[in-house]
Amino acid sequence: MNKIVRLKIGRILFAGLILMAFSFPATVIAQPPDVVKKDLLDKGKQVYYKRCVWCHGVEGGGDGPAADRLFTRPRNFIQGTFKIRFTDSGELPLEEDLIRTVTNGLPGSAMPAWGGFLSPDEITAVVQFVKTLVQDRSFDDVEDETVVVQEFGSNPWGTKEPYHLGIPQEAIDQGKEIFIKNKCFECHGGEGRGDGNPTMKDDWGFPIVAADWQQCWNFRGSRRHHFDPFNVVRTVSTGLNGTPMPNFKDQITVEDRWKLAAFVNSLCPRKKIDKLTSKPVPDFLISSLYTEGDIAESIEDPMWKAEDDDPSIRERSEETKENPRKNYIAMAGQITRGKRNFDPKTDNLWVSSRWNAEKNVIYYLVEYHIRFLSSDPEYPDAVALQWPAKLSELFGAEKPYFINGDSKKPVDIWKASFMAQDYNSTNPPSETGYKLDVKVEETIGHGFDAITAKESEPKVKVVDAIFKQGKVSVLFKRELTTEGEFDVQIPSEQFIPVSFLQWSGDDKEKDEHMAISTWYYTILEPPLPDSLYYMPPIMAAVFVCFQGWLVWMTKRTRKMFDDGKSRRDFIPPDL
Amino acid sequence: MNKTFISFIVFVGVLLGFHNVVFPIMDIKEFSWVMNRYVYYLLIPITLIFINIILRLKPPVSLIALMVWVLGFYFYKYVLYPPIPWTLFITYMVMWSIGTFLYVSQDAHTFREFRKPIVKTIIGEYKLARIVVFALLPVLVGWMTYNNIYPAYQEPVELRTVHPAPPATTKVHGKTWTLETARNPYRVDEQDNYKNSFPFLDADKNEYMKNVTQGGSLFFENCHYCHGDQLNGNGMFSHVFNPTPANFIDPGTIAMLRESFIFWRVSKGGPGLPNESTPWSSAMPPWEEHLTTEEIWKIILFEYWYTGWHPRTFDTEESYVGQWEKEGKPAGVH
Numbered sequence: 001m002n003k004i005v006r007l008k009i010g011r012i013l014f015a016g017l018i019l020m021a022f023s024f025p026a027t028v029i030a031q032p033p034d035v036v037k038k039d040l041l042d043k044g045k046q047v048y049y050k051r052c053v054w055c056h057g058v059e060g061g062g063d064g065p066a067a068d069r070l071f072t073r074p075r076n077f078i079q080g081t082f083k084i085r086f087t088d089s090g091e092l093p094l095e096e097d098l099i100r101t102v103t104n105g106l107p108g109s110a111m112p113a114w115g116g117f118l119s120p121d122e123i124t125a126v127v128q129f130v131k132t133l134v135q136d137r138s139f140d141d142v143e144d145e146t147v148v149v150q151e152f153g154s155n156p157w158g159t160k161e162p163y164h165l166g167i168p169q170e171a172i173d174q175g176k177e178i179f180i181k182n183k184c185f186e187c188h189g190g191e192g193r194g195d196g197n198p199t200m201k202d203d204w205g206f207p208i209v210a211a212d213w214q215q216c217w218n219f220r221g222s223r224r225h226h227f228d229p230f231n232v233v234r235t236v237s238t239g240l241n242g243t244p245m246p247n248f249k250d251q252i253t254v255e256d257r258w259k260l261a262a263f264v265n266s267l268c269p270r271k272k273i274d275k276l277t278s279k280p281v282p283d284f285l286i287s288s289l290y291t292e293g294d295i296a297e298s299i300e301d302p303m304w305k306a307e308d309d310d311p312s313i314r315e316r317s318e319e320t321k322e323n324p325r326k327n328y329i330a331m332a333g334q335i336t337r338g339k340r341n342f343d344p345k346t347d348n349l350w351v352s353s354r355w356n357a358e359k360n361v362i363y364y365l366v367e368y369h370i371r372f373l374s375s376d377p378e379y380p381d382a383v384a385l386q387w388p389a390k391l392s393e394l395f396g397a398e399k400p401y402f403i404n405g406d407s408k409k410p411v412d413i414w415k416a417s418f419m420a421q422d423y424n425s426t427n428p429p430s431e432t433g434y435k436l437d438v439k440v441e442e443t444i445g446h447g448f449d450a451i452t453a454k455e456s457e458p459k460v461k462v463v464d465a466i467f468k469q470g471k472v473s474v475l476f477k478r479e480l481t482t483e484g485e486f487d488v489q490i491p492s493e494q495f496i497p498v499s500f501l502q503w504s505g506d507d508k509e510k511d512e513h514m515a516i517s518t519w520y521y522t523i524l525e526p527p528l529p530d531s532l533y534y535m536p537p538i539m540a541a542v543f544v545c546f547q548g549w550l551v552w553m554t555k556r557t558r559k560m561f562d563d564g565k566s567r568r569d570f571i572p573p574d575l
Numbered sequence: 576m577n578k579t580f581i582s583f584i585v586f587v588g589v590l591l592g593f594h595n596v597v598f599p600i601m602d603i604k605e606f607s608w609v610m611n612r613y614v615y616y617l618l619i620p621i622t623l624i625f626i627n628i629i630l631r632l633k634p635p636v637s638l639i640a641l642m643v644w645v646l647g648f649y650f651y652k653y654v655l656y657p658p659i660p661w662t663l664f665i666t667y668m669v670m671w672s673i674g675t676f677l678y679v680s681q682d683a684h685t686f687r688e689f690r691k692p693i694v695k696t697i698i699g700e701y702k703l704a705r706i707v708v709f710a711l712l713p714v715l716v717g718w719m720t721y722n723n724i725y726p727a728y729q730e731p732v733e734l735r736t737v738h739p740a741p742p743a744t745t746k747v748h749g750k751t752w753t754l755e756t757a758r759n760p761y762r763v764d765e766q767d768n769y770k771n772s773f774p775f776l777d778a779d780k781n782e783y784m785k786n787v788t789q790g791g792s793l794f795f796e797n798c799h800y801c802h803g804d805q806l807n808g809n810g811m812f813s814h815v816f817n818p819t820p821a822n823f824i825d826p827g828t829i830a831m832l833r834e835s836f837i838f839w840r841v842s843k844g845g846p847g848l849p850n851e852s853t854p855w856s857s858a859m860p861p862w863e864e865h866l867t868t869e870e871i872w873k874i875i876l877f878e879y880w881y882t883g884w885h886p887r888t889f890d891t892e893e894s895y896v897g898q899w900e901k902e903g904k905p906a907g908v909h
Contacts, residue, residue, distance in 0.1 A: 110811050112803060117807070284817075285729065335800055399856065516815075517815060536718070536724075539717055540714065543713045543716040547713070554698050571683045
């Protein structure tokens with residue numbers, strides 16, 4: 001049967017299923033799997049051995065040259081286990097499912113979106129070849145294999161791409177109850193950061209972690225619609241084959257699955273997503289807000305509260321409107337020098353800042369998601385700010401080398417290492433969180449392997465630090481100007497380079513084996529100038545005077561015409 | 576009702592109707608001589624002229640000037656494709672405004688007619704207009720001043736040289752390579768002969784594909800994090816780094832460079848860059864720290880094979896295929 005006809009039948013079937021989902025409570029339509037299209041195999045094989053073999057391996061065992069350095073590992077096709085499907089748990093996927101996976105990629109993993117790089121024909125062909133790599137079962141086994149296309153209902157609130165805002169709070173609250181009732185927190189954590197269970201394994205015995213709902217751009221099944229609640233409905237309905245994620249189709253009605261999706265979806269901050277990389281666009285400038293009076297030294301203080309969302313997409317609430325925004329800092333493994341980190345446990349930080357000139361202080365609140373902290377004092381967790389130590393000696397855009405500086409341009413590193421009190425990664429979610437025992441080190445970097453302790457008196461303090469529901473928050477404080485030779489001196493109204501380093505103790509990271517950001521800028525915004533209040537009225541008044549002059553001049557000219565003192569310009573009559 | 580007013584309403588109505596209804600219909604993706612955005616645009620003045628003549632509206636010169644100016648604005652802002660940068664937009668609009676002014680001031684009749692409503696507003700013959708204009712303009716000026724003074728901080732723009740001038744020689748693993756003459760020792764045959772060969776499958780059949788397979792394996796163990804599974808610079812870590820990793824698919828990177836240049840860049844990485852290329856923020860490792868010379872050349876061989884580009888060569892160069900076998904050492908090594 002030709003492809004278009006098949007597709008159409010598929011669509012009609014699918015539409016029919018949705019219709020039936022509303023008319024019958026439990027519809028089961030079993031159909032045979034999509035058999036392999038043999039005529040496309042040659043072409044598919046060629047695509048596979050040029051593009052896919054590097055990760056998925058010569059026989060599709062998920063063991064290509066790249067595999068051992070990836071977390072999560074590439075798919076092993078041999079068992080026919082596929083995560084993102086429209087079909088029931090344990091069943092083979094539809095051909096359409098595989099085509100969508102190849103076309104859109106799997107965000108948060110190394111699998112890129114191949115649509116736009118390969119033609120639709122090539123993608124269909126390579127999917128046929130991948131089907132033949134499944135050894136333990138067969139897409140051609142129409143006798144024993146059946147697939148049941150799940151019922152998903154449709155978005156009851158009609159929210160729109162790209163951000164799907166405007167789902168009623170009532171549905172979100174009901175969704176939260178469903179989340180609690182079905183114990184989703186056991187794996188996904190109390191606030192959905194995937195920090196519930198550190199011991200999970202996939203079908204092949206490799207460690208696996210639950211999705212972080214507050215970073216929905218890393219959802220494998222988002223199909224490049226990162227904020228669409230449908231992704232959650234599909235995953236809850238079908239489960240993820242090969243992982244501990246079961247389906248909940250019998251426990252939760254379709255209607256309730258949408259409410260659960262509304263809750264999960266509400267947790268994800270709305271940021272602009274770069275289409276090429278499926279990641280939020282970093283906030284390259286961290287503005288430090290000028291604050292009069294005392295700055296709160298408690299992370300829980302309302303002064304430090306702000307939503308993670310981009311304020312131009314979702315407006316801030318009244319309480320947080322005046323607070324500094326949380327800037328998104330993208331992190332990657334340090335894969336440049338020395339011991340490289342190919343699978344960092346944190347892929348972003350959120351940073352906000354306040355300063356006060358009279359008190360000569362600046363604060364940086366650094367926050368990041370991490371599922372599990374270390375219990376081994378040899379490998380504490382840590383996060384650091386990195387500054388050019390000799391800011392005044394840098395010329396133009398010049399900066400020190402971004403990994404611990406270089407021999408000519410040293411960096412000043414403020415590192416907070418910490419262990420959580422009374423913490424065990426298998427503890428149930430704790431609403432109060434864990435206090436952190438913090439040790440602050442100030443070091444000078446002269447190269448990725450040349451870190452020395454500062455001789456001058458330490459000036460950086462961590463005034464508050466907490467690990468709560470999979471999120472670390474550390475509040476750094478320092479004086480703007482200090483005496484130390486290698487201390488960065490922080491001027492206001494200047495762009496100052498700053499970058500960030502992070503170590504996961506649970507992953508046994510230390511020294512240059514870490515996560516890292518590139519150079520960002522921070523600027524200490526001065527208070528609003530007084531001229532902002534008197535200049536606009538003055539300019540308006542000047543303009544009123546000008547208007548008056550214009551009226552006076554025009555009227556005078558008129559009067560001169562009328563009095564005959566001056567002649568109007570003469571225009572000859574039309575001929 | 577006042578004919579001028581009707582004419583104005585007609586103008587606004589036609590513009591809104593065309594923009595919201597006709598534009599989406601006529602602006603189709605496939606090229607067509609009839610259904611395109613420029614034909615669509617021409618239809619607007621034709622329609623306007625037609626309606627004004629049929630209804631005998633005879634709009635005054637000032638209204639005509641307004642319509643001409645707005646239609647110009649509409650063209651540059653919404654119709655012209657691809658969209659132009661705002662500086663160019665300002666330039667075009669200044670020219671368009673001058674043109675409109677020349678049109679109304681072409682003879683004394685039209686110019687007087689054009690001035691009439693303005694003068695009447697100023698001296699107060701149009702009372703309502705005067706109040707509105709004279710009250711609104713100072714507010715507008717105040718608001719613009721406020722916006723101007725309100726401090727806005729944007730990250731500084733930094734320029735960098737993407738392909739800096741290479742040094743004459745580079746020393747890798749104790750050997751000095753002269754970049755002018757250095758060749759990829761594994762380029763033993765014409766690359767296009769292996770277009771339809773496949774890594775792993777054909778690795779046992781010939782030397783060239785064996786080296787491509789090894790180079791590719793090394794690439795996917797080390798380089799894809801930044802340069803991407805598709806070699807397009809969109810790897811899973813690429814969004815983190817600034818400068819962003821090079822896109823090898825792009826004709827502006829390996830396609831226009833010599834293999835020896837790539838060898839130098841791969842071996843020395845970010846720290847080996849001159850200052851104009853911001854060595855401090857390049858995440859490119861000095862690969863001589865992680866890979867052997869042979870491995871680096873094999874990765875380069877793979878990158879060209881995978882993308883289909885050929886390394887840049889000069890016409891005067893002799894063919895160097897097989898030179899390693901002949902001389903016992905790769906070209907360019909002392």
